[in-house]
Amino acid sequence: MFKALLVEKTDSGTSASVQELDESRLPEGDVTVAVEHSTLNYKDGLCIGPGGGLVRTYPHVPGIDFAGTVEASDDARFAPGDKVILTGWGVGERHWGGYAQKARVSADWLVPLPEGMTTRQAMALGTAGFTAMMAIRALEAQGLTQGELPVLVTGASGGVGSVAVALLSRAGHKVAAVTGRPEQEGYLRSLGATEIVAREELAEVTRKPLEHERWAAAVDNVGGAMLARLLGQVVAGGSVAAIGLAGGAEVPMKVTPFLLRGINLLGINSVYVPVDERRAIWARLAADMDMALLEEISVSATLADLPRLGAEILKGQVRGRVVVDVNG
Incomplete structure (x- = not known):
């Protein structure tokens, strides 16, 4: 079992709540990740709330970003214990995303966490x-x-x-x-x-x-x-x-x-970027970003905070970066 922010839809609209889910409900994929951190984007606000045409099927787990540790892998590129990042590829929109303690995705969508960067810093970015x-x-x-x-x-x-x-x-x-x-x-x-x-x-x-x-x-x-x-x-x-x-x-x-x-x-379209370019972008971020300043402009949140924060980001009321501790 794992915790996730599940968005459900009825005739009266959508609602989001933190629920305990069985791992068997995870979507298809060749890598299972124990998620440590996610973050909040405008798209996430839409997926938590009205959908914005991004979510195709319900119930749904939003979260277009996540970083964590590989738990199981059927792909030779990743092994249990590897630290990884995911952004883009329709995850959190068409595919269950990072607002959960576990995620299952295609290995093609993952990149290794850069040396010296923590999963929290990766999601502050x-x-x-x-x-x-x-x-x-x-x-x-x-x-x-x-x-x-x-x-x-x-x-x-x-x-x-x-x-x-x-x-x-x-x-x-x-x-x-x-x-x-x-x-x-x-x-x-x-x-x-x-x-x-x-x-x-x-x-x-x-x-x-x-x-x-x-x-x-x-x-x-x-x-x-x-x-x-x-x-x-x-x-x-x-x-x-x-x-x-x-x-x-x-x-x-x-x-x-x-x-x-x-x-x-x-x-600029960040969703479908080739993996080699993704690695180069993350390496540049690890080298160029002032991590102390990044911490200063970031605030922490939990899964339970996301329905409120999702509504606020759609109103332009969120400043800087929100780091979601999915285990908090």
């Missing part, structure tokens, strides 16, 4: 940190180097934004952090932001296809009108890594920034 590093690597591949102009991060106090600000700052970049909550200024500066930009400055649609060049590059978690606006403010030849759509999927803009300034719009 989780998909958010993984995605932030993907965005930074994509910007670097397009030529981003340290310079006079700052790199803009929208949705900066959220999970991806927080880690992106910290990583960019530690790499020597000036960082401009966008937030709609003035009370978060101290928090964002503690991460390394050198400039705070009020969300209202970028939320308004402008008729000007090009504006003053303000940003060397950008990591955008918002989409919508804000993405349209910042594309017209990026330096010629610069790039924007698009991660989220909290501000909407429609981008009201002209193609002028691409044609007259050669701006690159880079789409």
